[in-house]
Amino acid sequence: MNGPFDFTLALADDALIAAQRLAEWTTRAPEMEEDIALANIALDQLGAARLLLSYAGELEGAGRDEDALAYLRDDREFRNALLVELPNDDFAVTMAKLFFLAAYQLPLYTALAGCADERLAAIGAKARKESTYHLDHGALWVKRLGDGTEESHRRMQAAVDQVWPYTHELFAADPAAPVDPATVRPAFDEVVGPVLAEATLTQPDSAWAPAGGRAGVHTEHLAYLLAEMQVLHRAHPGAKW
């Protein structure tokens, strides 16, 4: 990455794509309370995404606003980490993604709140409060499923094994960024380790670390997600509610 624009865009895209994926659960979550919870978390992510995209547009100075950045870029121009674009799959997979993302976003936003860039600091201070709830919610489910029945344990462990390799990309070093993501890895490990242990789950020890999202090289899943998210805006340019 290179400079505050790329950094801000990467954070914005993480939040935007996470919001879109979470929103897919609306009307089909396992229970009504969870349906509302996931929609609420998606809304928080969308709120942060809008602030970050607007600011990224200003930093770029090419006249692109939040809508232009969200709706009029193709997959190769998105900078989100691969983790957030992975399909929802089993509910346990969604919870593993939610938990790992929150365990990364909370310390990142907290560090951002103290950075020199005033706009990013304000967004970080606001978003970290919401991330606290996301982390709490994800951790609760990881524990409940991991330390639940034999079947729920099996599926939660499978989900953690499946998603874990994608967490490494979140902490790729970027010393020039307002906050170097590599510096929040210890805070992530500090939270994740004890929760997995309490959930009777094994932390994977895999060296496989798929990456590429920050450079615009994505899995095949992102283009389908974007097609659904962008179709209305592209079919009816300028459409308003």
Added chain:
Amino acid sequence: MSARSASPTIANGTGGASAREAAASVVDPEIRVITIDELGILRAVEEDPASGRVTVTITPTYTGCPAMDVIRADIRRALTAAGHPDAEVRTVYSPPWSTDWISEGGRAKLAAAGIAPPAPVRTAGVVSLTLAVRCPQCGSPETEQVSRFGSTACKALWRCRSCSEPFDHLKAL
């Protein structure tokens, strides 16, 4: 909406309510028992004495709060009705909104409407997860959380074990 903000009186800034009063009278569109002033999201109302132009500053409870557009429109409508048609509504994110900014009067109105008000946030930067929430119906502390996310971004769903009533709780933030 209050009678004042619904009034069609256009008084050129002399006979109507002050800009501050007009903006402060706007109710939250999702929790209609409390005004944006009592909720602490109205941060400032400034009027340029020369031009009469009013600048209102608000801050969202949550970043994704979908009520913000309606609140902005309601503020402009209330100001126009009070004789301040030249108004700008600015949105700021810093310092971030806290439930500690809800006024005492606002807390009482929430409780009267069956919404348990939030406990004080103890430490700056750390969200205190409330341990004992009193039932707004019967006052019992024997309550339990059903879901930490509720009907709006700022509320959680709780249930009273004494009177069995479910109720909303405004989350400490």
